[in-house]
Amino acid sequence: MTALPEPLSLWVDTAPAPERAAVPLPPAADVVVLGAGIAGLTTALLLARAGRSVVVLEAARVAGGVSGHTTAKVSAQHGVKYAMLESRHGLEAAQTYAAAQLDALEWIAAEPGIDCAFTRADNFVHTTRAGTVDTLKEEADAAARAGLPASFVDDIELDVPALAAVRVTGQAHFHPRRWLLGLAAAFERTGGTILERTRALSLDLRGRLVHTSAGNIEAGDVVVATHYPVFDRGLYFARLDPVRDLVVAGPAAGNTAPAGMYLDADTHHSVRSSTSDGTTTVIAGGEHYRVGAETDIDRRYRRLAAWAGEHARLERVTHRWSAHDLSTVDGLPYVGRYLPGAEHLWVAIGFGQWGMTGGTAAGHVLAARVLGEAHPAAHLLDPQRFDLRSTLGLLEDNLTVGRHLIGDHLTALWQDRSADQLGPGQAAVVRAGAELLAAYRDADGELHTVGAHCSHLGCLVAFNDAEKTWDCPCHGSRFDVDGAVIQGPAVKPLRRRDRPPA
Incomplete structure (x- = not known):
C-alpha cells in the first residue's frame, strides 16, 4: 500500500453541499429539531408533511456529521442482534425491532426524487472461527423468527476463509450524504427552515425556549437528534458507550468486487462496494475502538488498508475516515421522551453503528409521538425503560x-x-x-x-x-x-x- 491520504469521507468528497443562504431565526415554531443528521431530518420532514411548522438547527453543516461518515449499509441485519434481542426482551420485541428496521429500509427505497445510488444487496454476517458457527446458526433462526428474510449459509463471495454466515436478502446500500441532502431539500420544499452553524446552548423547559448562538426560539416541541444529547439532564453520557470504526475506500482491483455486504462477527471487519460511472469502489471498515483509548490511529488505518487489500480487492486507498457512534447497554437505541414527565422534549440516540435504518426508524417513532399517534416500537425504544440485566454493563462502562x-x-x-x-x-x-x-x-x-x-x-x-x-x-x-x-x-x-x- 502507498502512503495514506489525509482523512476525508468519500461521501463528503463526492457530494458537495449547497451553500444555504443565512436566514433569521424565527421567533417560534411548532417543532424545533436539533441536528441535521438522518434522525433529525427524517423527523423534520415527516412533521412538516403533517402540517407542523418545523425549524432544524445544525451546529455545523447539513450532512457533515456522523451520518456522512459511515459505510452506509441500509440493512435491518445489525450484526449478531436478534438472538440477543429475543433472549433479553422476548420474541415480540425482536419482531417489533425487525419490523421497524425493515419499514425504514422500504421508506428509503420508496422516497421519490432523491438520487442517492440506492442499490439492493444481500447482507452477510460471517465467521472464520469454528467457535462462532453455532452462534450464527442461532442468529439465523432468531432473525427468521423476527421476520427477516434470513438463512444460514456456509459460503460467501468475500475472499476470507468463512465457515458460516447469516444471509439476509433484499437489503441495500446508498450514498448517505446525497440521501441527507435530498431529505433537507425535500424538507425545505415542504416549508421547513434549516439554520446551519447555529448551536443550541441551553433549554428552558418551562417556557420551551431554546437558547441558541443566533438568539432564542420558542418551541411547541423540541427534538434532540444531535450525535450526543446536548443537554445533560438525562445523564445519557453515563448510559452510552462511545466507539469509533475506521473506514478506507478506493478502486477495486480489476474493477470488480463482491456484490454483497459483509461483516465479520468476530473481528468486525466490514465490506461493501459501490459502482459509479463504470468504476467500482471498495469500502472497508473495522479497527473498532473506544474513543480516546487509542492514540496511534494511523497504524490502525494502515492495518485496515492491508487487510482490505488482501481480502476485499482494495487496490489503493483514495479516501479514509472514521465513523463515530454510541451504543446503549441493552442494544436498543433511546428514542422517545428525553426525561420522565417532559411532555414536549424528545431524543433519539444510541444506534450502535446502525444509524441508516436505525435513525430513519427513530424519525418515524418521534414524528408519531409528537403528533400524538401510536407507533409499534415506541415502548420498546423508550429511553426510560429499565432492564435489570443491563445494570452490570452500565457499571462496567462507568468503571472504565x-x-x-x-x-x-x-x-x-x-x-x-x-x-x-x-x-x-x-x-x-x-x-x-x-x-x-x-x-x-x-x-x-x-x-x-x-x-x-x-x-x-x-x-x-x-x-x-x-x-x-x-x-x-x-x-x-x-x-x-x-x-x-x-x-x-x-x-x-x-x-x-x-x-x-x-
Whole structure:
C-alpha cells in the first residue's frame, strides 16, 4: 500500500453541499429539531408533511456529521442482534425491532426524487472461527423468527476463509450524504427552515425556549437528534458507550468486487462496494475502538488498508475516515421522551453503528409521538425503560470511565515531558507547573496548547494522530488542536493557552 491520504469521507468528497443562504431565526415554531443528521431530518420532514411548522438547527453543516461518515449499509441485519434481542426482551420485541428496521429500509427505497445510488444487496454476517458457527446458526433462526428474510449459509463471495454466515436478502446500500441532502431539500420544499452553524446552548423547559448562538426560539416541541444529547439532564453520557470504526475506500482491483455486504462477527471487519460511472469502489471498515483509548490511529488505518487489500480487492486507498457512534447497554437505541414527565422534549440516540435504518426508524417513532399517534416500537425504544440485566454493563462502562479519570491523571503527572520537546507533528499531554496541557506542534512548527481536561467532566484528553484531534476516553467528546468542540457531550471548548507557563 502507498502512503495514506489525509482523512476525508468519500461521501463528503463526492457530494458537495449547497451553500444555504443565512436566514433569521424565527421567533417560534411548532417543532424545533436539533441536528441535521438522518434522525433529525427524517423527523423534520415527516412533521412538516403533517402540517407542523418545523425549524432544524445544525451546529455545523447539513450532512457533515456522523451520518456522512459511515459505510452506509441500509440493512435491518445489525450484526449478531436478534438472538440477543429475543433472549433479553422476548420474541415480540425482536419482531417489533425487525419490523421497524425493515419499514425504514422500504421508506428509503420508496422516497421519490432523491438520487442517492440506492442499490439492493444481500447482507452477510460471517465467521472464520469454528467457535462462532453455532452462534450464527442461532442468529439465523432468531432473525427468521423476527421476520427477516434470513438463512444460514456456509459460503460467501468475500475472499476470507468463512465457515458460516447469516444471509439476509433484499437489503441495500446508498450514498448517505446525497440521501441527507435530498431529505433537507425535500424538507425545505415542504416549508421547513434549516439554520446551519447555529448551536443550541441551553433549554428552558418551562417556557420551551431554546437558547441558541443566533438568539432564542420558542418551541411547541423540541427534538434532540444531535450525535450526543446536548443537554445533560438525562445523564445519557453515563448510559452510552462511545466507539469509533475506521473506514478506507478506493478502486477495486480489476474493477470488480463482491456484490454483497459483509461483516465479520468476530473481528468486525466490514465490506461493501459501490459502482459509479463504470468504476467500482471498495469500502472497508473495522479497527473498532473506544474513543480516546487509542492514540496511534494511523497504524490502525494502515492495518485496515492491508487487510482490505488482501481480502476485499482494495487496490489503493483514495479516501479514509472514521465513523463515530454510541451504543446503549441493552442494544436498543433511546428514542422517545428525553426525561420522565417532559411532555414536549424528545431524543433519539444510541444506534450502535446502525444509524441508516436505525435513525430513519427513530424519525418515524418521534414524528408519531409528537403528533400524538401510536407507533409499534415506541415502548420498546423508550429511553426510560429499565432492564435489570443491563445494570452490570452500565457499571462496567462507568468503571472504565473511572479508570481513565484517575489512571490517566496519575500517568500524566508522572511523565517528565515538556512542550519544548515536541517535534513537528508530535503531541502529548505535558506538565506546565501544576497544570496539565494538551500540546501539539504542527507541521510548520507552531505550538498549539490547550487545557488537557475535557470541558465535560474533566477527564484527560488523548491525541488522535490520524485526525489531529484531542479525544476524551470517558464519554467521547472530541476537540480540534485549538480546543474547539467537534463532537459532544462537551459543549464548551478546551481552554486555550497561547504558551505554556514557565
